[in-house]
Amino acid sequence: MDRLRKIFSAHPNPASDAGDVAFALVKAAAECSYVCTTCADACLEEASSSELRNCIRMNLDCAEICALTATLISRPGEQDRTVLRAQLEACAKACRACAEECGRHGKTMEHCRICAESCRECAEACDAMLKALVS
């Protein structure tokens, strides 16, 4: 994601000076989005897949919410702050719910352990961005 950091710096009119925090969030949310997608796919292949229904659904929802968040944050220009804050809050909640659900299976399934870790990191990156938007 080195080019993303560079292209953020090349934007002619960024709305805030939160470039580093924004970059960290896109990185965390992009990773979380694809990790959740893989985790859902891995859960589908487990012998216990029928018990993992809610985990799969949570993974799929979280994957989409993180992808959307990364897209919004990839537009450095002026944006409606109320909308941005609401979306960051929804993303932090999705990541925490998914971390909790995956965390339940983390001892027996490595993919759920990795996914929970990625979700927690993304939730914290959302929190950091929410703080940066205030200032």
Add this chain to the structure above:
Amino acid sequence: MDRLRKIFSAHPNPASDAGDVAFALVKAAAECSYVCTTCADACLEEASSSELRNCIRMNLDCAEICALTATLISRPGEQDRTVLRAQLEACAKACRACAEECGRHGKTMEHCRICAESCRECAEACDAMLKALVS
């Protein structure tokens, strides 16, 4: 979208009996998502496109948020209600902000007028879904 209504009824284990409200929301959010995409594209072609920057960006953000909302609501099974509520609130806010922005140009640009209308309808459908999730 007739088949969507039918397939909702064919789901073996819906989490709530809010099928009609959910269906109305997916219909409104799907329309709003594509209407916003077209409005952004139309704004780009206007002679005054450089003054429509924020409108274009708002349209693009709103299009993505509505598409995500429609996807989440298209899963009738058990889902985390806290996440769902947060996402519905973010969507209602995005639609209202976009309706306001497009509303400013609605007298001179028919596409912005139509888009504002679609955004308002989607915001109301989000509100109705939020109410239905409580009960």
Add this chain to the structure above:
Amino acid sequence: MDRLRKIFSAHPNPASDAGDVAFALVKAAAECSYVCTTCADACLEEASSSELRNCIRMNLDCAEICALTATLISRPGEQDRTVLRAQLEACAKACRACAEECGRHGKTMEHCRICAESCRECAEACDAMLKALVS
């Protein structure tokens, strides 16, 4: 989707006169996208969900491909025709593969029957758009 038809007509500079064909495709692809999302969710809740793995995965892939196609076609302005054609071909293939997979379970599961129907309609709408782009 009435507003989408209207906003297509309000676009200041459409690249082609294929408005009706494009509108029919966005309608079919949007429906197919959400119907596939619901079908995946319904399959997850079936007692035989572990045998439906490939159907679920196919549904999820088809849902995303249709959503993307609908988005691209919702931009009436000038676009690269080579890219558009390739994406329409990928979408038609995804819809046909998903129709085939869901068709296998259509006798026992109503949601798969409806989904196969929606996929076939979307594949035909892609074919019609491919023809319209040539002329």
Add this chain to the structure above:
Amino acid sequence: MDRLRKIFSAHPNPASDAGDVAFALVKAAAECSYVCTTCADACLEEASSSELRNCIRMNLDCAEICALTATLISRPGEQDRTVLRAQLEACAKACRACAEECGRHGKTMEHCRICAESCRECAEACDAMLKALVS
């Protein structure tokens, strides 16, 4: 994206042994998707934004196509190869078209130069994945 590499290895039933090639593609496509999103946003803020219409539209289309490709490739389980190949071909074409369009403005706009570079890398990663799917 380190966790994505790890979670690929933790998948219980991958359809191929193309894990490294797949990982490289998700990394390149995710970066390209967000870089294109930022480039569209940067173009909107340029004084010459009305001349950059086609570049903005191409950036937005390419961003969505790359995001979709990364999602499909993030499911390591069994998938329809015909669909996957068609989508990879569409993605490679979108990336090459966007690299060409952005390349035209690369001397005067650093964001377009970075974007063209990212698009070319993603196109090559698609080619590598297409080769890996044959074997």
